[in-house]
Structures are given as structure tokens and as C-alpha cells.
Amino acid sequence: MVLYYSEYNKFLVAVDCIIFGFDGQELKLLLIKRNFPPAKGEWSLMGGFLKKDESLDNAAARVLFKLTGLQKVYLEQLYSYGEIDRDPGERVISAAYYALIKIDEYDEKLLKKYNAKWFLINDFPNLIFDHNIMVNKALKRLKRKAQSQPIGFELLPEKFTIPQLQKLYETIFQKEFDKRNFRKKILGFQVLQKFDEKEKKSSKKGAYLYRFDQDKYNRLIENGYSFEVNV
Amino acid sequence: MVLYYSEYNKFLVAVDCIIFGFDGQELKLLLIKRNFPPAKGEWSLMGGFLKKDESLDNAAARVLFKLTGLQKVYLEQLYSYGEIDRDPGERVISAAYYALIKIDEYDEKLLKKYNAKWFLINDFPNLIFDHNIMVNKALKRLKRKAQSQPIGFELLPEKFTIPQLQKLYETIFQKEFDKRNFRKKILGFQVLQKFDEKEKKSSKKGAYLYRFDQDKYNRLIENGYSFEVNV
DNA sequence: ATAATAAAGTGTTGAATATACACTTATATT
DNA sequence: AATATAAGTGTATATTCAACACTTTATTAT
Numbered sequence: 107m108v109l110y111y112s113e114y115n116k117f118l119v120a121v122d123c124i125i126f127g128f129d130g131q132e133l134k135l136l137l138i139k140r141n142f143p144p145a146k147g148e149w150s151l152m153g154g155f156l157k158k159d160e161s162l163d164n165a166a167a168r169v170l171f172k173l174t175g176l177q178k179v180y181l182e183q184l185y186s187y188g189e190i191d192r193d194p195g196e197r198v199i200s201a202a203y204y205a206l207i208k209i210d211e212y213d214e215k216l217l218k219k220y221n222a223k224w225f226l227i228n229d230f231p232n233l234i235f236d237h238n239i240m241v242n243k244a245l246k247r248l249k250r251k252a253q254s255q256p257i258g259f260e261l262l263p264e265k266f267t268i269p270q271l272q273k274l275y276e277t278i279f280q281k282e283f284d285k286r287n288f289r290k291k292i293l294g295f296q297v298l299q300k301f302d303e304k305e306k307k308s309s310k311k312g313a314y315l316y317r318f319d320q321d322k323y324n325r326l327i328e329n330g331y332s333f334e335v336n337v
Numbered sequence: 338m339v340l341y342y343s344e345y346n347k348f349l350v351a352v353d354c355i356i357f358g359f360d361g362q363e364l365k366l367l368l369i370k371r372n373f374p375p376a377k378g379e380w381s382l383m384g385g386f387l388k389k390d391e392s393l394d395n396a397a398a399r400v401l402f403k404l405t406g407l408q409k410v411y412l413e414q415l416y417s418y419g420e421i422d423r424d425p426g427e428r429v430i431s432a433a434y435y436a437l438i439k440i441d442e443y444d445e446k447l448l449k450k451y452n453a454k455w456f457l458i459n460d461f462p463n464l465i466f467d468h469n470i471m472v473n474k475a476l477k478r479l480k481r482k483a484q485s486q487p488i489g490f491e492l493l494p495e496k497f498t499i500p501q502l503q504k505l506y507e508t509i510f511q512k513e514f515d516k517r518n519f520r521k522k523i524l525g526f527q528v529l530q531k532f533d534e535k536e537k538k539s540s541k542k543g544a545y546l547y548r549f550d551q552d553k554y555n556r557l558i559e560n561g562y563s564f565e566v567n568v
Numbered sequence: 569a570t571a572a573t574a575a576a577g578t579g580t581t582g583a584a585t586a587t588a589c590a591c592t593t594a595t596a597t598t
Numbered sequence: 599a600a601t602a603t604a605a606g607t608g609t610a611t612a613t614t615c616a617a618c619a620c621t622t623t624a625t626t627a628t
Contacts (some may be wrong), residue, residue: 110373110375110427115386115388119350142341153344162419162430186392186417188350188393190392197389267603286588291586310595311605336587498575516576518617520577537624538627541625542574542575542576542577
């Protein structure tokens with residue numbers, strides 16, 4: 107390979123993952139306690155350095171897989187952080203990604219292995235470097251995206267009830283919705299498929315289960331349809 | 338400095354700028370003809386390599402200043418591109434930024450110096466590497482942002498008329514608006530300050546000049562106010 | 569001086585959408 | 599059989615969006 111750019115500086119490049127989950131009641135964040143310097147023993151996002159043979163996206167997926175055991179999850183680049191002193195160890199450019207995972211598919215064994223823990227989104231420890239800034243940005247992005255695209259479903263199990271979906275939206279937007287209006291709005295999109303089955307854990311009556319019909323959604327999108335939740 | 342991360346790979350990091358302008362009629366894009374390899378002689382975004390002593394944001398501002406002579410312009414990070422072979426010269430991670438400039442403040446002398454040229458957004462040449470992808474993403478972002486935040490004003494001179502503003506929105510969204518409804522909507526936000534002065538270039542009658550009142554907008558924002566243009 | 573021209577500026581009405589609000593139903597538990 | 603609990607349902611009002619045509623102002627041409 108011809109080297110055209112040899113006189114320029116090179117930098118360490120990292121990826122950091124903001125991992126969101128939903129336990130049925132609250133929005134949660136998966137954090138690790140660092141066991142290496144600098145900032146050893148402090149809480150941090152899961153991250154890793156970019157390797158020669160992988161793209162940024164692949165690096166993020168690799169880091170996410172390592173901590174969750176999950177592949178094919180919703181993973182989106184958030185923003186890149188390039189302040190000179192953001193990492194006191196050495197200069198590192200970091201591309202932050204955020205992930206939405208189905209918490210019931212998460213492999214709990216990995217919590218111990220990586221000193222990881224789920225925290226409530228409203229109550230998590232101070233993080234190293236600029237990781238707090240990253241989490242704030244990820245939360246804002248999640249709110250925006252959840253409003254205009256059906257990504258909320260990424261945080262729910264395959265089958266879910268309308269009350270569960272409403273609770274999820276309420277924790278994301280930190281706001282209560284009227285259940286009649288919410289149901290009307292969501293079912294009005296016609297992208298939910300109803301099962302005869304009921305979920306009975308959270309009530310005596312039980313609530314019907316639904317699933318998000320991705321194919322139908324894609325077809326609607328092609329026809330200029332738009333998904334917008336009022337908040 | 339202690340080096341904690343010495344075993345990891347380092348990468349060239351670049352910034353590329355998508356520079357938008359508005360000439361009163363059309364949305365435009367500032368491009369340069371590369372005079373260095375690889376892809377010498379082809380059209381490209383203005384870019385540059387990150388230096389040791391600057392942040393990503395500063396690098397983008399430096400590159401933008403070099404080509405436009407402008408500082409303190411609207412400049413926002415768009416996305417980072419990290420595919421392995423995106424630059425055939427060597428592996429380069431690129432952070433793309435987009436800028437909105439007031440075309441009447443642009444220094445024309447710089448066009449020659451950098452082989453630069455303004456192109457219509459609907460008719461520009463094929464670009465090198467992944468730069469077409471970057472421009473598409475920037476256009477999408479501009480549409481989204483212009484809908485929910487008053488960034489359109491960044492592309493207009495300090496004083497502008499309502500018809501000019503409408504024309505700008507029409508070129509951004511590639512759609513015509515009803516002038517009564519547009520005026521109603523925009524003036525309803527109460528963030529435009531009217532002058533007694535008229536602009537007479539584009540009509541015999543002349544149109545009143547306005548300016549965007551940033552301070553007033555900031556105050557409204559703090560009170561939970563929201564700027565939303567329907568498209 | 570007068571007429572013609574061209575873009576700026578202005579209100580109202582009907583349609584669609586969002587919001588507010590209270591009772592009934594189903595089933596497990598006592 | 600009674601009670602308790604969350605699921606499920608409809609309507610009326612307010613707000614917002616979308617459609618639509620004429621008047622005003624000043625320049626230019628006659």
C-alpha cells in the first residue's frame with residue numbers, strides 16, 4: 107500500500123457503549139467497574155479500543171457482545187468525543203454508541219465477569235471521563251428517536267402488553283400518559299399484531315399480548331407513513 | 338505521562354466538512370477539487386487531519402476557516418465514518434461536520450486558492466470515498482434540525498425578509514408552502530424583530546426586513562417553548 | 569400623468585388531530 | 599359470594615393544520 111499521509115499524527119480510537127434496558131418498570135443502564143488504570147475501581151461505560159481489522163460499527167458490536175452476549179441488537183452511533191484531555195491516561199478519540207437490549211435476554215453470568223451492574227437511569231454513580239456527558243446525550247437521543255420511530259419495541263420482549271409499552275414510554279419521557287389516548291394512538295398505527303394469549307403476571311384480569319410487525323411497518327414507511335408519538 | 342494503552346493500534350483521524358450556503362434562491366454546497374493523491378483531480382469535501390494539540394471540534398473549525406475565512410459559524414458534528422477501506426490511501430477514521438454559512442460573508446478569493454466551487458444541492462458531481470454518503474446524511478440532518486430548531490437563520494444574512502426565509506425553507510424541504518400559513522407560523526413564534534426598512538431588490542413594493550432575536554428565543558426555550566415548522 | 573406590472577401582504581372556514589375525562593369488565597383472592 | 603385490582607373502552611371539546619383569493623405598494627412603461 108502506498109502511504110500518502112505518513113506525516114500526520116495517529117491516535118488511539120475507542121468505542122464506548124451506552125447500554126439501555128427496561129425491566130418492566132424502569133429504564134436501566136448497564137455500567138462496569140473498571141479493573142484497570144487509569145480510574146481503576148470507578149464506574150464507567152463498557153468500552154474498548156478499535157482494532158486494525160474492524161470498522162467502528164464492528165468494534166461497537168464486539169464490545170457490546172462481550173458484555174451482553176447479545177448480537178443483532180439495536181446499536182446506533184451517538185457521537186464522537188475528541189477533547190484533548192478527555193482521557194487522563196492518554197489521548198483517545200472515542201466514538202460512543204448506544205444500544206437498546208431486551209433485558210430478559212441478557213446473560214446474567216456476565217455481570218460478575220465484568221464487574222457490571224444495572225442502574226436506574228435516575229440513580230447511577232458518577233462516571234469516569236466524559237461518560238456522564240455521553241449518557242446524557244444518549245438519553246436525549248433515545249427520547250427523540252422513540253418519539254419518531256418505533257424503537258421502543260427494542261427494549262421489550264418479543265411479546266408485550268399495551269400497559270407494558272405505555273410504562274416504557276412513561277419511563278423514557280418521564281411523563282404519564284392517558285391510557286385511553288395512548289392505546290388509541292399506538293393501535294392507530296396498525297403495526298401491532300394481537301395474540302389471543304394473555305399476560306397475567308401484573309393483573310388478575312390479564313392483558314392481551316401483542317408483537318411489533320416490522321415487515322408491516324417497513325411497508326408503511328415506504329408509503330410515506332410516519333410514526334409520531336405525542337409527548 | 339504514563340502510557341496505559343501502549344499495546345493498542347493508532348489511526349489517522351480526519352475531519353470533513355459539509356458546507357451549506359444559500360444564495361437567495363437555492364441551497365448550495367461548497368466542494369473542492371483535490372490537488373493531491375489519492376483521487377487527485379476529483380471533487381471532494383474540504384477536510385484535514387486531526388492534530389495533536391486540537392480537539393475534533395477545533396479541527397473542524399480550523400478546516401472550515403481555511404476554506405471560508407469564517408469563524409463563529411454554525412458547525413455541528415454529523416457522524417463518524419470508520420469503514421476499513423473508506424479511504425484507499427490508508428486507513429483513516431473521519432469525523433464529518435456540517436456548517437451553515439451566510440453566503441454573502443463568504444470570501445470569494447478562497448475559491449481559486451483551494452479549487453473550490455459552489456454547487457447546487459440538486460446537481461453536484463460525484464464525490465470521492467464516502468463523501469456522497471456524508472452529504473446525504475448532512476442534508477437529512479439539516480432537514481430535521483431546520484424543522485425543530487431555528488437554524489435556518491444561520492444561512493441568511495443578518496437582515497432578511499419573510500419571502501426570503503420562505504424560499505430558504507422551500508429549498509431545504511423541496512416543497513412549496515402557502516405564504517399566508519408560512520407567515521402566520523413563523524411570526525407566531527415571536528422571535529423575529531421587524532425593521533421599518535424594506536428590501537427592494539426582488540420586488541417593486543419591497544418587503545420588510547426582519548432579524549432573528551436569539552436572546553428572545555433563548556428565553557422562550559427556557560420556558561419549555563418549542564419551535565416546530567410543519568413540512 | 570396614467571396605466572400596467574409584479575411581488576408583498578392579509579383572514580376566514582372546514583378538517584383533522586390532540587386532549588380531557590369515568591365507568592365497565594375480567595379474574596384472582598379472601 | 600364478595601372484594602380487590604388492573605385492563606379495557608367512547609365521547610365531547612379545544613387546538614392545530616390546510617386550503618383558498620383579493621388588496622396594497624411602488625416601479626416601469628406609455
